[in-house]
Amino acid sequence: MINKDKTKIKEIKALHLEAFGTEEGPVIFKLVEDFLLREDSIAISVEEGCKIIGNVIFSPFILEEYPEKKFFLLAPLGVLPEYQRKGVGKKLIEESIGYLKSLGGEAIFVLGDPNYYPLRGFKLTTIKTPYSEIMRLPEAWMALEIEEGALKGLHGNSVASKPIMKPMFWDTTGRG
Numbered sequence: 001m002i003n004k005d006k007t008k009i010k011e012i013k014a015l016h017l018e019a020f021g022t023e024e025g026p027v028i029f030k031l032v033e034d035f036l037l038r039e040d041s042i043a044i045s046v047e048e049g050c051k052i053i054g055n056v057i058f059s060p061f062i063l064e065e066y067p068e069k070k071f072f073l074l075a076p077l078g079v080l081p082e083y084q085r086k087g088v089g090k091k092l093i094e095e096s097i098g099y100l101k102s103l104g105g106e107a108i109f110v111l112g113d114p115n116y117y118p119l120r121g122f123k124l125t126t127i128k129t130p131y132s133e134i135m136r137l138p139e140a141w142m143a144l145e146i147e148e149g150a151l152k153g154l155h156g157n158s159v160a161s162k163p164i165m166k167p168m169f170w171d172t173t174g175r176g
């Protein structure tokens, strides 16, 4: 079952802690909390029974030269270890595209696993990350057009939502 309940903060944080493991987990745990407390974030979960088994969070993503465009940043995406590789991540992304489209969303950006997101339709983008000077792995920076052609000809600098506007989130080998 798909759920858009943002009030399940404790459960969603616990899920990401487990999904990302002991090294990355604690940082993502805090990021999730910071996002969920904001009105402009979106959380989409997959539940089995009453248990959240996968979750993805979206936040506004602004291109400095095109502030009127409605773009989102996908971060983080996590699936409980025992439910991974069963299509939960795929389902979350597919549901999200439909939902964000219904909100007028035009494209989704992600700094994530370059082996995973291209399978879901994401492609390399020339739009800069908010900290492009410390970008270590350009192939991890991708975007998916919700509206066909939404990113065509666009370029320049970007600004993400406050919780993720920290260099540590942008110089890694990729987090979803």
Ligand SMILES: CC(C)(COP(=O)(O)OP(=O)(O)OC[C@H]1O[C@@H](n2cnc3c(N)ncnc32)[C@H](O)[C@@H]1OP(=O)(O)O)[C@@H](O)C(=O)NCCC(=O)NCCS
Pocket: 019, 020, 077, 078, 079, 080, 083, 084, 085, 086, 087, 088, 089, 090, 091, 111, 112, 113, 115, 116, 119, 174, 175, 176
């Ligand atoms: C990455 C993640 C969100 C994928 O979700 P998922 O539900 O396991 O993925 P799906 O079942 O939708 O897709 C799995 C397919 O994607 C591919 N894939 C590529 N990279 C992958 C990866 N790192 N993890 C899982 N699948 C991956 C595989 O081909 C796999 O198909 P297969 O099982 O037939 O080989 C999940 O594994 C996860 O939570 N990982 C830990 C947290 C994390 O690293 N999140 C950020 C990702 S940038």
